[in-house]
Structures are given as C-alpha cells and as structure tokens.
Amino acid sequence: MSNPKERILVIGACGQIGVELTLALRKIYGNTNVVASDLRNEHELLKGTGPYVSLDVMNKEMLHVLVIRHNITQVYLLAAILSATGEKNPGLAWHINMQSLINVLEIAKEEDLHKLYWPSSIAVFGANSPHQHTPQHTIIEPSTVYGISKFAGERWCEYYHKHFGVDVRSLRYPGLISYKSAPGGGTTDYAIEMCYEATENGHYKSYIAENTYLPMMYMPDAIRATIELMETDAKNISLHTSYNLNAVSFSPKEIAAEIKKHIPGFTISYDPDYRQEIANSWPQSIDDNLARKDWGWKPEYDLAAMTEDMLKNLKKKR
Numbered sequence: 001m002s003n004p005k006e007r008i009l010v011i012g013a014c015g016q017i018g019v020e021l022t023l024a025l026r027k028i029y030g031n032t033n034v035v036a037s038d039l040r041n042e043h044e045l046l047k048g049t050g051p052y053v054s055l056d057v058m059n060k061e062m063l064h065v066l067v068i069r070h071n072i073t074q075v076y077l078l079a080a081i082l083s084a085t086g087e088k089n090p091g092l093a094w095h096i097n098m099q100s101l102i103n104v105l106e107i108a109k110e111e112d113l114h115k116l117y118w119p120s121s122i123a124v125f126g127a128n129s130p131h132q133h134t135p136q137h138t139i140i141e142p143s144t145v146y147g148i149s150k151f152a153g154e155r156w157c158e159y160y161h162k163h164f165g166v167d168v169r170s171l172r173y174p175g176l177i178s179y180k181s182a183p184g185g186g187t188t189d190y191a192i193e194m195c196y197e198a199t200e201n202g203h204y205k206s207y208i209a210e211n212t213y214l215p216m217m218y219m220p221d222a223i224r225a226t227i228e229l230m231e232t233d234a235k236n237i238s239l240h241t242s243y244n245l246n247a248v249s250f251s252p253k254e255i256a257a258e259i260k261k262h263i264p265g266f267t268i269s270y271d272p273d274y275r276q277e278i279a280n281s282w283p284q285s286i287d288d289n290l291a292r293k294d295w296g297w298k299p300e301y302d303l304a305a306m307t308e309d310m311l312k313n314l315k316k317k318r
Contacts, residue, residue: 012078085185174215
C-alpha cells in the first residue's frame with residue numbers, strides 16, 4: 001500500500017509522461033502531496049490539481065532547496081531531451097540528460113530520499129543488439145546521443161544504489177502513445193502524429209517506412225507500470241539499472257490499417273527521413289520477463305484497443 005506521508009516531486013511534469021503520471025500520483029497520494037515542476041508554463045491539465053513550481057533541474061542548489069522546503073521523500077525525474085531532438089544538438093542533450101540525473105542522485109544521497117524514479121529507453125539498444133525479443137542483458141551499443149545518455153544513466157543509477165544505498169528504480173520505455181499531451185520529439189512519435197492527423201486531416205505522411213516494427217505502449221499501461229514498480233517492496237527489485245518493458249509491437253502500415261477501421265477515408269504516404277536510421281537500430285520487440293517475474297508486470301492494451309481509445313479521445317478534443 002502507498003504511504004500517505006510520502007511527499008513526491010515530479011520533475012518534467014509538463015511533458016508527455018509527466019502530465020499523466022502527476023495526475024495519477026495525485027489520485028493515490030493526495031493533490032497537495034505531489035509537487036509538479038517544469039521549466040515550462042504549467043500544463044492546462046495540471047492547473048488547479050495541486051502545487052506547481054517553476055524549476056530548472058540543472059540548478060542543483062535551487063533543486064536542493066525545493067526538496068528540503070517541501071519535505072520531499074520521492075523524486076520522479078522525467079526531464080530529458082529525446083532521441084530525434086537530441087540528434088540536432090548532441091552536446092546539449094548529453095549535458096541536460098546526464099547532469100540532471102547526477103544532480104538528483106546527489107540530492108537523493110544527501111537527503112536520504114526514500115525512492116527515486118528515472119526512465120531509460122529502448123534507445124539504449126543498437127544495431128548489434130538482437131532485434132527480436134531483445135533480452136534484458138545483451139549487447140548494448142546505442143547509436144544516438146539520447147541512447148548513450150540513457151545507458152550511461154543506467155550505470156550511474158546502479159552505482160549510486162550499490163555505493164550509497166539510493167533506492168533508484170527505472171524502466172526502459174518503448175515508444176509511448178498518448179492523446180493528453182503532445183509528442184516530445186521522439187522517433188516513435190509518428191504513431192501519435194498519425195492518430196492526430198487522421199482525426200484532423202484524414203491523411204498522414206510518415207517519416208518511418210511502412211514495415212518498420214518498433215515496440216510501443218499506450219500511456220495508461222506506462223503510467224501503471226511506473227507506479228507498480230515504485231510501489232513494490234524493495235526486496236522484489238533485483239535490478240537497479242533499468243527493466244525492459246514490453247506491450248505491443250507494430251509497423252506504420254499496421255496502425256494505419258487499424259485507423260482505417262474507424263476512419264475509412266484515412267490515407268497514408270511514406271517519406272522516411274533521418275529518423276528511419278534511428279528506428280532501424282532499435283529492437284522490433286522486447287523480452288520483459290524479468291519485470292513480469294520481479295513485480296508482476298502485465299500490459300493491458302493491444303494495438304486494436306489502443307487505437308480505438310486514442311481516436312475516440314482525440315475526436316472528443318476537437
């Protein structure tokens with residue numbers, strides 16, 4: 001059971017994961033016990049639901065003061081520059097993705113925080129990793145600065161756990177699909193864009209080739225996985241790098257076919273760009289048996305259920 005005395009800080013609360021995770025945590029722990037923070041203006045969906053603080057995670061002193069002032073016991077660090085965006089400015093992506101994690105790990109160590117959550121990604125895998133049912137432990141040679149920073153981050157998480165006892169937990173997210181907040185510059189965001197364009201314009205030009213399979217997950221599953229991981233007893237956690245996480249794998253052609261069941265006039269064309277090379281280096285499916293064994297992970301949404309729910313909610317937003 002969750003402890004109502006926990007005080008949680010969500011960094012990057014206005015991002016694709018952050019908005020929905022913050023709202024889910026507020027339902028569990030109470031609105032006032034979950035502090036949302038971001039560099040951006042407060043997201044519309046968060047307004048009036050609980051405390052919000054403007055925060056630059058790169059300013060360690062400011063972050064440390066915030067943790068002490070709000071009696072924070074858990075931190076969810078979601079701030080990051082994603083894969084496709086990161087390739088446009090590799091130095092900045094490395095600096096932000098790494099330094100933000102080091103700042104939070106240091107504060108977790110100094111303040112003896114109960115738990116820390118930091119997401120990794122399938123981007124840690126590279127062209128030489130097995131592409132089918134990619135195992136938890138395998139060749140890891142990321143080809144993007146985002147993947148490199150996530151792999152380095154996994155090692156730092158394990159280091160701080162081993163040497164300083166920081167209870168840090170992590171998931172290697174597949175591509176995440178959500179209707180509540182806009183995509184954040186990831187390679188797998190084509191699936192979200194396709195659903196948006198289908199409901200608005202009836203056509204989508206995909207920057208990923210039609211038969212490119214990638215691991216994906218609907219946001220409700222991702223949020224539930226994150227909270228289940230964080231709420232499980234520490235004795236169940238055998239891994240302090242990052243757990244493989246899987247739900248469904250599909251290609252642009254397959255999700256387009258699902259969309260056509262609901263929007264018969266929908267059309268799609270293909271014009272692969274630099275993101276195709278990134279996609280080609282990633283797994284097509286993931287083996288997440290360790291997550292299932294350690295803390296009982298099980299996805300709920302398949303491609304059909306996800307597409308139906310996504311389109312239904314996007315039509316409501318119009």
